[in-house]
Amino acid sequence: MPVLRPMTQSEYAAWLAATIPAYAADKVASGQWAEDAALELSKKEYGELLPQGPETPGNHLFTILDEKATPVGVLWFAVKTKFNARIAFVFDVTILEGRRRQGHARQALLALEDEVRKLGLSGIALHVFGHNTGAQALYAKLGYRPTNISLFKPIGLTVDGPDQPSRNEERQVLAVEDEYVAKM
Ligand SMILES: CC(C)(COP(=O)(O)OP(=O)(O)OC[C@H]1O[C@@H](n2cnc3c(N)ncnc32)[C@H](O)[C@@H]1OP(=O)(O)O)[C@@H](O)C(=O)NCCC(=O)NCCS
Numbered sequence: 492m493p494v495l496r497p498m499t500q501s502e503y504a505a506w507l508a509a510t511i512p513a514y515a516a517d518k519v520a521s522g523q524w525a526e527d528a529a530l531e532l533s534k535k536e537y538g539e540l541l542p543q544g545p546e547t548p549g550n551h552l553f554t555i556l557d558e559k560a561t562p563v564g565v566l567w568f569a570v571k572t573k574f575n576a577r578i579a580f581v582f583d584v585t586i587l588e589g590r591r592r593q594g595h596a597r598q599a600l601l602a603l604e605d606e607v608r609k610l611g612l613s614g615i616a617l618h619v620f621g622h623n624t625g626a627q628a629l630y631a632k633l634g635y636r637p638t639n640i641s642l643f644k645p646i647g648l649t650v651d652g653p654d655q656p657s658r659n660e661e662r663q664v665l666a667v668e669d670e671y672v673a674k675m
Contacts, residue, residue, distance in 0.1 A: 494602040495553040495566060502554050503545045506565055510583070511537055540569075540582075551579075551606065555586065555599040563590040566599050570612065579607045581617035600633055
């Protein structure tokens with residue numbers, strides 16, 4: 492039973508409809524986009540990344556299936572060239588909330604390795620936020636190793652005031668890391 496099946500047009504439409512506002516909300520939360528412009532900017536970015544939807548050359552969008560072929564998540568990667576090597580960059584791996592901790596992401600990432608071999612790529616890269624310790628544990632178990640680590644130390648007062656530094660710190664870290672990801 493395959494774990495990864497190419498996303499259908501209707502699955503793509505449903506995924507995009509959920510992803511665009513979620514990405515816009517992240518950008519607003521990280522202080523990078525104004526709330527009133529965020530949705531349009533998010534639509535624009537996805538339009539640029541995936542101009543031909545699931546058929547966009549160099550991009551591979553999959554529905555993750557369980558053992559009964561029921562959809563349990565999505566996996567999206569793009570082929571990128573880094574230092575003269577062609578690799579897969581994973582833009583999204585998400586498992587439905589009610590289906591987590593059942594091994595589906597693990598199975599999907601192992602199946603991804605087969606796809607990567609078939610395409611003759613030399614590895615898999617991805618970005619994970621420092622606060623996403625669950626995803627980090629998953630990747631570490633599968634043999635992914637950090638290549639860059641972003642650090643942040645707050646200096647002085649923050650806009651939230653000295654008693655509430657965490658939200659502002661998070662925003663700054665997200666903004667810096669996001670800039671880094673955009674260069675990938
Ligand atoms: C991260 C995510 C994809 C993991 O999917 P999953 O199907 O629940 O992961 P698996 O069941 O395959 O987990 C395999 C192993 O990874 C580790 N792991 C996964 N999620 C974890 C969590 N929340 N906390 C701690 N360890 C976790 C565990 O070691 C786990 O093995 P175990 O369950 O036997 O202890 C899922 O939580 C998700 O969709 N999160 C939201 C989107 C996201 O953050 N994606 C990653 C972006 S980088």
